[in-house]
């Protein structure tokens with residue numbers, strides 16, 4: 676679909692972020708939202724790391740990506756002759772998305788599901804206690820978050836650097 680018309684290439688980066696919005700709407704908001712939504716689920720899972728997994732996937736995944744996409748759409752129109760640095764844009768796009776996915780898949784979700792299991796076995800109070808939160812598994816989940824977070828930060832920085840070029844082009848085109 677991306678290659679159907681020439682104008683789609685002109686807007687390829689905003690469109691890619693809009694595609695990411697659809698993905699995170701499905702996974703972050705839909706899948707992870709419904710996972711914690713039913714009354715019986717909330718009885719055992721309210722405010723655990725499963726909520727953080729949903730919160731990040733839905734909030735950044737949907738509205739963060741949408742914000743970036745809209746920003747790029749506006750900038751594209753402000754510097755029509757500028758050749759975007761596709762390599763950097765690619766790195767930024769995939770680092771942001773993969774970083775967010777890793778943050779959820781290898782840290783927040785396993786931590787939340789482990790809390791949920793223990794809430795069923797020992798009670799909700801136990802999985803919110805300092806003893807549980809600082810248990811070796813939960814602490815290892817905090818450290819494993821670093822992987823996704825670093826990749827995500829890298830993506831944000833690369834996007835900022837790429838935007839310097841766009842900013843210069845806008846000033847030159849004025």
Ligand code: HEM
Pocket residue numbers: 700704705708709711712713720721722723726729730731733734737738
């Ligand atoms: C783009 C849409 C959505 C966004 C931006 C979003 C964002 C969030 C955020 C940031 C939180 C955490 C709030 C907190 O920690 O106090 C949250 C909680 C929650 N969300 Fe969503 N959400 C979205 C869609 C959905 C959907 C579709 C469902 C269910 C079908 C859902 C169900 C829930 C529930 C049940 C909680 C509370 C969980 C708890 O108290 O532990 N959300 N949402």
